Amino acid sequence: MEEVGTLIVGGGIAGLTTAWHHARAGGEKILLLESERLLGTHSSGLNAAILRTIGPDPLTTSLSLRSARTLRRPPAGFAQVPLIDPCGLFLVADTSRGATLAGWVEAAGPDSGSIEVSPEEFHRQVPFYGGEAARVFSFPQEGRLDIAALVAGFAEGSRAAGVTIRRGVPVKRLSTTGDRVTGVELEDGTCIAAATTVMAAGGWAGRLGETAGSRVVVIPTRRHLLITKPHESIDPGWPVIWALGDEFYCRPESGGMLLCACDQSVVDPSDCRRDDHVCEIIAEKMTRFLPGLGDMQVARFWCGLRTMTRDDRFALGPDPDLAGLFWVAGLGGHGMVCSFDIGRLAARRLQGGEPVSEEERALDPARLVEASA
Numbered sequence: 202m203e204e205v206g207t208l209i210v211g212g213g214i215a216g217l218t219t220a221w222h223h224a225r226a227g228g229e230k231i232l233l234l235e236s237e238r239l240l241g242t243h244s245s246g247l248n249a250a251i252l253r254t255i256g257p258d259p260l261t262t263s264l265s266l267r268s269a270r271t272l273r274r275p276p277a278g279f280a281q282v283p284l285i286d287p288c289g290l291f292l293v294a295d296t297s298r299g300a301t302l303a304g305w306v307e308a309a310g311p312d313s314g315s316i317e318v319s320p321e322e323f324h325r326q327v328p329f330y331g332g333e334a335a336r337v338f339s340f341p342q343e344g345r346l347d348i349a350a351l352v353a354g355f356a357e358g359s360r361a362a363g364v365t366i367r368r369g370v371p372v373k374r375l376s377t378t379g380d381r382v383t384g385v386e387l388e389d390g391t392c393i394a395a396a397t398t399v400m401a402a403g404g405w406a407g408r409l410g411e412t413a414g415s416r417v418v419v420i421p422t423r424r425h426l427l428i429t430k431p432h433e434s435i436d437p438g439w440p441v442i443w444a445l446g447d448e449f450y451c452r453p454e455s456g457g458m459l460l461c462a463c464d465q466s467v468v469d470p471s472d473c474r475r476d477d478h479v480c481e482i483i484a485e486k487m488t489r490f491l492p493g494l495g496d497m498q499v500a501r502f503w504c505g506l507r508t509m510t511r512d513d514r515f516a517l518g519p520d521p522d523l524a525g526l527f528w529v530a531g532l533g534g535h536g537m538v539c540s541f542d543i544g545r546l547a548a549r550r551l552q553g554g555e556p557v558s559e560e561e562r563a564l565d566p567a568r569l570v571e572a573s574a
């Protein structure tokens with residue numbers, strides 16, 4: 202039987218950043234298995250590619266701010282192109298959310314790089330916006346991510362550091378001996394033994410963990426995105442606009458606008474199909490939030506998985522019951538922005554055992570068992 206040191210299940214951003222950091226920190230005999238024929242096919246290739254750092258959870262905000270610094274200045278040779286298009290981002294709160302937004306910004310401190318702008322100034326800069334703007338914060342260094350470059354950077358860097366990546370290889374179940382995960386069984390019946398198996402299977406992580414009896418709970422949810430057909434009135438240099446209260450976000454994309462109504466519903470990861478009703482909700486919100494743009498036609502409408510946890514924090518660390526199983530899952534809506542820090546924290550715990558920082562303790566998957574018990 203083939204034997205490896207670390208076997209990573211999943212070739213999305215969770216698996217790739219873990220492989221990249223773990224290999225560069227000295228991890229040996231690392232094998233990454235991806236069921237699709239291409240890396241980054243699911244959530245990591247279906248997201249909105251927005252760099253937004255500030256949110257309700259100070260821990261996730263701090264991880265985002267730190268990861269964003271690396272995205273701005275990635276390690277030498279990571280990518281041939283910038284990973285960020287700093288087109289700017291506005292967080293726009295209605296009356297119900299103004300104080301909340303101001304609280305998030307204050308908690309983030311001066312590192313957030315934000316500037317409060319008056320509603321009048323915001324409407325002057327973004328005349329096509331029709332939503333209520335009670336408090337507005339501008340983040341001039343934020344904006345869009347180059348997802349293809351990010352995924353390729355982690356994949357190529359992992360291979361260069363000695364990681365073996367196999368695509369088109371679905372894992373059927375985890376193999377166990379007593380309370381230890383000893384590797385995986387593939388769909389074709391082949392078994393691979395591993396000292397440590399990393400669960401980085403995105404929306405499928407919970408289901409795959411259950412094959413070994415893991416009690417860690419992660420929740421796959423669905424969200425839709427829509428891109429309009431190109432229109433001459435749209436400037437590709439416009440910033441990202443994210444409305445809080447009645448949630449909605451948009452940014453230019455391919456000559457049109459990418460739009461999201463921030464819908465969320467729990468789904469079976471293997472049956473994540475589009476719901477055309479959400480297309481109508483997005484169209485209705487567009488009419489209210491972007492009246493200045495007039496009628497737009499749909500060019501593309503799709504959905505993807507955001508895998509949540511009970512407290513909206515990542516599941517990052519060893520399984521509390523099963524030796525040999527390590528979780529890098531539940532990345533919610535932050536996996537791309539936080540990618541550099543997720544892998545850094547995963548690699549440290551893969552090599553270092555017990556959590557040493559408050560951050561590591563807060564992300565430990567053991568809390569997700571306690572919640573479900």
Ligand SMILES: Cc1cc2nc3c(=O)[nH]c(=O)nc-3n(C[C@H](O)[C@H](O)[C@H](O)COP(=O)(O)OP(=O)(O)OC[C@H]3O[C@@H](n4cnc5c(N)ncnc54)[C@H](O)[C@@H]3O)c2cc1C
Nearest residue numbers: 211213214215236244245248249251372403505536537538
């Ligand atoms: C609509 C939407 C918008 C988003 N917008 C943003 C954003 O603007 N910014 C941001 O930072 N984040 C955003 N996100 C979140 C981000 O995309 C995710 O947090 C991130 O992609 C999760 O990465 P992952 O590797 O855990 O999952 P995935 O990318 O889904 O990777 C998991 C991989 O595991 C593989 N796999 C599953 N089961 C098996 C198996 N049995 N055997 C082998 N392989 C398996 C899958 O094929 C898949 O490739 C968004 C998500 C969605 C859905």
